Amino acid sequence: xxxxxxxxxxxxxxxxxxxxxxxxxxxxxxxxxxxxxxxxxxxxxxxxxxxxxxxxxxxxxxxxxxxxxxxxxxxxxxxxxxxxxxxxxxxxxxxxxxxxxxxxxxxxxxxxxxxxxxxxxxxxxxxxxxxxxxxxxxxxxxxxxxxxxxxxxxxxxxxxxxxxxxxxxxxxxxxxxxxxxxxxxxxxxxxxxxxxxxxxxxxxxxxxxxxxxxxxxxxxxxxxxxxxxxxxxxxxxxxxxxxxxxxxxxxxxxxxxxxxxxxxxxxxxxxxxxxxxxxxxxxxxxxxxxxxxxxxxxxxxxxxxxxxxxxxxxxxxxxxxxxxxx
Numbered sequence: 001x002x003x004x005x006x007x008x009x010x011x012x013x014x015x016x017x018x019x020x021x022x023x024x025x026x027x028x029x030x031x032x033x034x035x036x037x038x039x040x041x042x043x044x045x046x047x048x049x050x051x052x053x054x055x056x057x058x059x060x061x062x063x064x065x066x067x068x069x070x071x072x073x074x075x076x077x078x079x080x081x082x083x084x085x086x087x088x089x090x091x092x093x094x095x096x097x098x099x100x101x102x103x104x105x106x107x108x109x110x111x112x113x114x115x116x117x118x119x120x121x122x123x124x125x126x127x128x129x130x131x132x133x134x135x136x137x138x139x140x141x142x143x144x145x146x147x148x149x150x151x152x153x154x155x156x157x158x159x160x161x162x163x164x165x166x167x168x169x170x171x172x173x174x175x176x177x178x179x180x181x182x183x184x185x186x187x188x189x190x191x192x193x194x195x196x197x198x199x200x201x202x203x204x205x206x207x208x209x210x211x212x213x214x215x216x217x218x219x220x221x222x223x224x225x226x227x228x229x230x231x232x233x234x235x236x237x238x239x240x241x242x243x244x245x246x247x248x249x250x251x252x253x254x255x256x257x258x259x260x261x262x263x264x265x266x267x268x269x270x271x272x273x274x275x276x277x278x279x280x281x282x283x284x285x286x287x288x289x290x291x292x293x294x295x296x297x298x299x300x301x302x303x304x305x306x307x308x309x310x311x312x313x314x315x316x317x318x319x320x321x322x323x324x325x326x
Contacts, residue, residue, distance in 0.1 A: 008094040009121025011076075011102040016128030018162035020103040023126075024072055027101055035066035038310055043072040045235035046265065047079045049303070052086060059090045062097055069098045076113075077104035078265075084113035091116040129165045131271060134158065138168060145176055147185045153192045159272065160198045171196040198225075204236050205276070208243045212283035216324040223316055233312045234303060237319070241299045242266065246277075247284035248292045255281070295326050 012023050024043075035041060040063045044050050055071070063069050076084065091113065094100060100121070107114070107123065117123065129137075135158065142149060149157065157175075161167035174195045179185040198206065203225045210218035226236060242265055249258035259277055266273055284292075302319045306312055 007121045008096065008098060009091060009100040009102070009117055011104065011107075011117050011121060011123045012126060013104050013107050013123065014126035014128050015105050016126075016164065017105075018164040018167070019126055019128045020074070020105075021162075022164060022166070024074065024101065024103065027070070027072070031070050035068060035070060036063070039063065040066040040069040041072075042070075043074070043235065045074045045238055047083065048241070049234055049238055050079070050083065052083060054307075055087065056090060059087075059094070059098055059100075068096070070101065071098060072101045074103045075105065076102045077106050077109045079109070081110035081113075084110035088112040088116040091121075092119055094120050131158075134165050134168055137165070138172065141172060145179070145185070147175065147179050147187060149192075150186050150188045153187050153189045156189050156192045157196055160192065160196045160202065162198075162202060202272075204239055205272075207236060208239050209279060211240055211320065211323050212243055212247070212279065214286065214324045216320060219320045219324065220317065223313075223320065227313060233316055234306050236316070237299055237303050237306060239266075240323075241296060241303070243280055243283070244292050244295050244299070246280045247287060248289065248296075250281045250284040251287070251289050251292065291326050295323055298322050298326070 012020055014020050028041075028043075031037075031041065042055070042058055044055075050073075058069065058071060073079075088110075091100065102117065107125070135154075138154065138158070157171065158168070161171050175187055175192070178191065178195055179187060203222065207219055207222035207226055210216075210222050226233070242262065246258045246262050249255070249261060258280065262277055262280070263273055266276060298319070302315060305315055309315055
């Protein structure tokens, strides 16, 4: 993604988090190999990860290693207005040396910041199909091809694709090809898991789940899967931190607060959020309060360390060891 006449900022707006994640993935694949990702790429998944001075310094400092720097800020509609308004002037003055990528579930955020984005960038509203319409499409297509999903295979298929229609269509082609020519076109959970790999953000949730269960070997396997996408790992630490914070709510008997916290901070389809809540409540039963508090302190330290390292994989392996032995 070299310098051009293209606008230096783009804001994607969609209510489906999987759709937004796919847009970010597309951009990261385009810049891979074209910029120095260690120094000239920053990805923030939530306001919890943001340090004001770090972003401002990134926007104002020219790169010595790449033609262009890329800053990604996900779910900016959830950022504090004070922070966004502080960044507004820098956004208005973006030059060809920086490309700013923003995502949001709605076009409602700090007015000064939004005005700056509109003045220098492009806003793309994406209408995502509902989970029900995707399910109907899949059933209709399978019926037409005489393919029968058995047991919970259809639910696993939808979960593995993240509830995103493009992913569903691409994955269905693999199922259709596999079933072609078979006398009985029955597709079970085993076939779905073999043919339809989980999308990236679900791989991260797999990592979180293994840590919640204190399963070190499972967490290490999930980490290898996450590393395949070369996504910045600070976002994974944020999700792990949210898991243990929700578990702490549950441990204190604050179930409603736990649900509200996860729903507000986990931008995922409703069916996935409900599954996450059930898992986190179950995980909380395997920990003492002092263990969860200690783990959250460990996560805070690793969050800082991951921002200043050239070996994130080694740090994540160490983090997994500390959490599962806490």
